[in-house]
Amino acid sequence: MIWLIVSALFFAFGEFLSKKFALTPSLSYIILIVAIYALGTLSWLPAILQKNQLSIVGSIWSVLSLVATVSIGILIFGEKLNVAGIVGIIFAAIAIALLSIA
DSSP: OHHHHHHHHHHHHHHHHHHHHHHSOOHHHHHHHHHHHHHHHHHHHHHHHHHOOHHHHHHHHHHHHHHHHHHHHHHTTOOOOOHHHHHHHHHHHHHHHHHHTO
16 A cells, blocks of 8 residues: 555656646756656556556555645645535545455
């Protein structure tokens, strides 16, 4: 589970940098974004080796990265989340819990 969290955090940081790039484009952002996404992919590999179930590991990673990305949007960039989005995040948390016990 640790490797999944690390991978999702790298992905979320890549998303953060992507938003920064959208606000002020530069080549240095592109290079940094590619490097961060590469580290995220490399930290994914031990996670899939450990569990060896793509459906479960992939689903948990997707939800973790979604929650991290939404959190960055809300907390750092001041983006708003509507009621449907909040309900979706709640269901995502439930999905992580259910997938983790499988």
